[in-house]
Amino acid sequence: MVSSQRVDALNNPARALLDLFTEKTPLDLDTFPTAVANHFSEIFASDDAFQEIPALDIDHPPSKYDDNALVRFRAMIQDTSPSPELYLAKYNSGQCGGWGLSKDAQTDDSSSAEVDDVDSVIEYADLRECAVVWAVSIPGESAWCRDGNSISDSTENKGQNSASTSQSHKFPIPDAKHVGVRLKIYDGNLAQSLKSTDTHSFVGILSSESLNTDRYSDTDTDKEVPTLHVLFSRPLTSTIVPRKFPYTLPKDSQTTSVLDLRNELITWIADEGLAGDRDAAEWVLLCVLSRVQSRTPPILPPSLNISRFPPPSTLSKDSTSPAPEPILPTLLSYILPTVTSVPLSLNTINTTDFYPQSKDEDLHAGWLQLASGSTMCLWEGGLSEGGVNEKGIMNLRAIQEIMNGQAVDYVFPFSKFSFPTDIVCITISEGRKSTFFQTSINVPLKPSSKEAEIVQRLYQAPDRLKVPHADKLEMFRGLIGGAKIGKVTINDNVAEHIQEDFVKERQTGGGDQAVTSEDLVHRIMTARLLALSYQSEEVTIDIWERTKALEASRKARF
Incomplete structure (x- = not known):
């Protein structure tokens, strides 16, 4: 029937x-x-x-x-x-x-x-x-x-x-x-x-x-x-394709454990998108699987800046052609359901709409009107000499508001309304920090490739990207998608260990090395993301120690 x-x-x-x-x-x-x-x-x-x-x-x-x-x-x-x-x-x-x-x-x-x-x-x-x-x-x-x-x-x-x-x-x-x-x-x-x-x-x-x-x-x-x-x-869910947490490997998989699969994913991101930098690749992984977990109190996705990114000047011989863009956004599009790459040239900043605006009673879209769960890659390498006009300032402010509070304004002739969103922001900049934005995490790139190959690998053409076979890609997607919807707890024993660890660092640290309460909040957030990437439903002491080591390695790069 x-x-x-x-x-x-x-x-x-x-x-x-x-x-x-x-x-x-x-x-x-x-x-x-x-x-x-x-x-x-x-x-x-x-x-x-x-x-x-x-x-x-x-x-x-x-x-x-x-x-x-x-x-x-x-x-x-x-x-x-x-x-x-x-x-x-x-x-x-x-x-x-x-x-x-x-x-x-x-x-x-x-x-x-x-x-x-x-x-x-x-x-x-x-x-x-x-x-x-x-x-x-x-x-x-x-x-x-x-x-x-x-x-x-x-x-x-x-x-x-x-x-x-x-x-x-x-x-x-x-x-x-x-x-x-x-x-x-x-x-x-x-x-x-x-x-x-x-x-x-x-x-x-x-x-x-x-x-x-x-x-x-x-x-x-x-x-x-x-x-x-x-x-x-x-x-639809934020992962577009339904996922489960914790993720489990297919029965016919040649990969023996989720941990091995995680390592393979980090290696692929590092080798193909970041010239061999595994630490930066791990931070990328942690950020792309993050989401808005709470608005009161705010537990929001961290914004990531990959700094000291070599410029593509050696590849662009024609000054009239647009600067080549990093391969990283293209790579991420193979494992994430929604990825938007925004080239932050002065023309883009000053002339295009970043937030939705009503014009003649018709709502015009902007770059930032994206579905929840999206990843937005902001590439600052296309900047040239010139100024940012009033429209550009408003556009940049709108991006910063998403990074800080996960909200975007919809502008109407006599009013504006702020609507919640859930967008992961990854900025790629050539300097010590982002030119325009204050991000919660800054990771200076440290390539492991030969110096002559670094730029070619970071800006390689999409058709030269080495893509894993379909089964492996699907496992990568399942790993990230599962983590994207997962929930992590911290039991009393681990919470007590974290507290004692924090007090000890406060007592032994001093001057610029003193650990602040903001550092503690950042570490706890990172530990939760790290647990999700391991498909673990709770933060363990081992994960906490791994979090400290990852953060120490990042700070040592400065």
Whole structure:
């Protein structure tokens, strides 16, 4: 029975919806949208059934689908500010309205007319309201986790827009290939729960409708935009792909332990992304698996700066071409679900939007409007001589606010509102510290490669990156994803040891070497991250001692 319903829904979702409307007698128009969500989510409850729904993405844009096709769109909510719309939930003929059915799915000519043309026959008690929001492809989503589709590497997805060219200002990453879709949501419970930067897999009936909702407007700028009439949705986790903690190795794995796998991951990050610097690679690992654990009191992801990063000057002979970017963000995109690389050139800082802004009652996206769990790599090597204008100062301040408090401002003409976020920030700078930002962790790079090879390895072309085989990559992803959702405790014995250790250091230290309470908080945070990377559910004394050694090694580099 379910299998037959699934086939019918895939082949003709509009007819399946009409049949459900007929079955629901006596009918309650207020609860029917919830019944629709429950019905279709049950049909596609299993993962295998869900994967049968065609995906809407950068390789399968709206233009590749017929009107009224059933699709699933894994997306981030970009704008919740559009006004709700009225729709006729039931026509005089007794047939279903809404979900884009008014034009093609009805057989009664009078009922298929537009609402404005049938005022004389409308039962106003049958009017209902649907929410309207704008959604986009998840910014920075890595190629390997985009719905399992066979697509090109994420580094090749820049340079052109897809079907949403007219609304490209609503995507956070300038000039990046993406899909933008207007969602119409009929289920009030779902509509009320959606917030900006939430990520869902939306399943619905795809159509194309006018962007201008004012039927009496004679504007010349009216245009058609992809519109998804949502049947149901599935919320996504911050890891996009579901993960478990603690992570366990596959039964057929040749790697003998999680600790060995962790060492292999650090070695790969160090050798391919950081010219052999294992300590810096370990700090990168600890930062990318961090998340907002609490806002009161604040337990936030640490911001990392990799300083003394050799400039790419020996590689860039043409002064007019953009400076080569480090390979590290590309490397991270193979093991993290969402990575955004921001080249902090003066042009980028002074001319592009970093935080969302409402312009002419339309919310324009900014670099920082990213989904929770994202990693943002900020590369300062593209800086040249010049000044930072007022817009640039506001942009840099917005990044610092994310590092300090994990919040980003949405700016409107006469007000601004701060919204919580959860973004890991990794800065790469050439000097002793970041040019613009105060980060919680600063790790001077100490390459182990031969001097003549350092720059070539740090800035190698993406196609020269040595990538582990697919099974090993999946284990790396599982290790990080598991740690990303894990929880770590500190038992009483370890807490007492930490306290005694702190007191002892305070008594023996002096001058600039004195250990402060801020140092203690930083160490405890690092110890928790270290435990997560070991897939341990508690901080042990051994992990605490390893934390102290890692921190001492970092400070010795100065």
